[in-house]
Amino acid sequence: MAVPATASVRDANRYRPATVTGLVDLIDVQVRERPYARALVVTGERVHLSYRGLSALADGVATRLGATGLSRGDAIGLIGANTAEFVVALLGAARAGLMVAPLDPALPLTQLSARVAALGARAVLLGRSAAGAPQPVANGASLPVPTWPLRVDVSRAGTAALTFTPGAAPAPEAMGAASELSVRDALVLFTAGTSERARMVPLTHANVAASVRTLCATYELGPEDATVAVMPFFHGHGLFAALLATLASGGCVLLPERGRFAAGSFWDDMRAVGATWFTAAPAIHEILLDRSEREYPGPQAPPLKFVRSGSAPLNPATQRALERTFGVPLLSAYGMTESSHQAASEPLPGRGALKHGSVGRPTGVEVRVLDRGGRACPVGVEGELWVHGPTVARGYLGDRDETASTFVDGWLRTGDLGVLDEDGYLSLTGRIKNLINRGGEKISPEHVEDILAGCPGVAEAAVFAVPDPVYGQRVGAAVVVRDGESVGTGEILRYCRDRLAAFEVPDRLELVAALPYTAKGALDRKAVQARYAP
Template identity: 75%
Template structure:
């Protein structure tokens, strides 16, 4: 049922999230009610694109894709940075009934080809400003959105006729109900394919909008890449569905040097990022943050990796806004929990908040629910949870059990339903039978004065099986040294948790999603 004009308008009694069915109708309410309102701010000249313009571009792309022989339920790849081309390509494909698989432009050619082949995509759309034509075994069509300084906008898509469809086991599992296929952000050679239906997308967007009460008065800057759920659902889709505005940075990538100028240009009211980016902004705040000239923020959001409490407090002091931690996975269509807005509930340091439109359960090793305060595996159930993995029945059976998503994360719920995460099951270090969470040790290390980042990993040991290793990055100009950091650890950790090996390094490796690349850390330092 349709809702009143702006689906995200607040009233004195109750916030109403946008009512959408999926990606295809994401813009429809805004086009009818607020066609001239700005949807995107794009290019280095920061040109505004209205909802009406964005919808017209998407419809143009949809028609061209249909003329090329693509049919509802077919899969297409999308290789773009955070540009107008990504948004127009995604929404155009959705309006044509296609299933879109966003792909990281930085992936090696072999991995891109493997993902396109495994999915059974019929074609790939790519942004010529990001890369040359990808070497993939299907037609690769260049997509370009031309925007003049006066706001005149056209789209060019060189979509030749498709050849015969070479289906795969994965593509055979897709249908018109599906909107997206996202690849898990792991660093393994074979990323898992997660199909997300339009219903999954709609539920996720509604939950995010409701949690933060996003509306037409809100704006943000796209910090996180759109080819992962964090940037796609939290920043882009939720903003567009609620009638807000998203500024796409020049060249489609986050830049710490232009971030605050972008925030002011957008009139941003919030933004979302991973802890690594929050650390960068905090580190540069003395010279970059505009102080009283900064746009007033309702909140700042952090997701996709643990944020230590010392950084959270420092961010709140610097930005003058509450820092809300959230938690989710690709398999849960991004967000599963979040800290509430301050007027909607208390903030609890170290927590990732309460469930947002899903049910969260903590389960012990035998599959029994744990009481409040007891650690176990985090399970999630609800309308955002995917049905399984494509072409991987064995892994689907392990991860999706009776409608529940087994996240592989360890955590505990308190009596008020707030979730605290304590680590990943597969990351636990076994030191002579003592199970050590590297995430907990990292959190303590990050609280040491002078430490900017930390990574903890197992070190092989002939007696204990594994010992604790750690590498840290210290803040520029700070005198924190190895012995000082170890003394801090001894004061704040159990003796068996204190790193046996600790090294100060210049930088840590991160995945494209912005999380710590643990495989790279282990390979580099764990031998």
């Protein structure tokens, strides 16, 4: 791919690797060396909060948590949107020696309660919830542990005030998975899924530091960089890539007024903070592309250096269209909660070739492609991806069987299928558990989706298994057509027949208005299956 003329490699002398050991000292260097530099931009008035101000608020939280009776190494939950309260609570709890489990504020009370109980959290900190999302623990609604509201108010002058009055923590109980944690742990992140299936991933301060350092090095982030928080902080994508890496490198994060992504105000936010990059899931990139003709500010756009995509595969056609619109490279990245977010990424221009359709090369970890017998696959041969390195978690809390099958001798079995090329670039081909078995032919829904999305007029597609008495399973597809386009099912199927094996062409194709997505921006395959397969 030809690198856009506006993209350039930053002067290597200006980039300095992040020096952190975990959440506790994440912003210490900035507080010492650049105390009045902006760390966050908050509220609808886009007020600046300095690193010194952020640190003082975090210290206030730590001091008050220390008086509750909680002990170092105890686990607490954190419920909130992408607001100053979330950031202050996270850093303050870390400074108090506590382990933090961010929770999705949109979950119903039953699921929140189940996750808090499964973890064995001793209390829950409450920030502001995203506008429009349920607030199940507001107004005294009960979780199984004390809930302590926290509020941060920032004046136009940048002066911040903390309102936080936690009560006494209850006596610890020998329940939940918190007994498996120690003072070395920083976070517990929940994988995508329902409360019954979501797994708890413990990440140490060393895991966090390794992830942050890798992200900063991969994208050469520094004090001159700024971004807008698009992805939610209760998942690794938003937490590590947008928030923690930016703060560790001395940059600035704008937190949208309502604590979540809003397409209508996105470019105003980007210009307000002088954003140099942003990261998002493909679903959000698709939204920005669809609205770009009427909303992208063109010459008035901020001076972007690159754009990043993660959490799900990005269609190469969309990737190229976005690059033409933004005038900078769009870098695909790959990772998992169990690997502290990123495991591979396309490189910055000048740091390696851009191979769209791939997710780049391993970053900070070793990646192997192994066959079913555990043997290394030759170049270009598909196999399961295994990851090893300092960002890989030690296992799952409270689930020995799944830990034993997923974490093997320090290696993470990702469950993802892929191939490595001769230059070490990784291309994803699907998920093992998603494969459709049509009469013995194994079909990757992700591959079929990629072809469907390349059809002119198609915005996005979801492919799923349809039960069949003869073949076992057939291929079904739900397709969203772009606004203003009139492409029909016959045209889409003809496009597929020219590009897919006969057994891969969807037997059932339905045009739909929208597809369901998870909170982290990935296609919700369970919801797709339930909605369209019967």
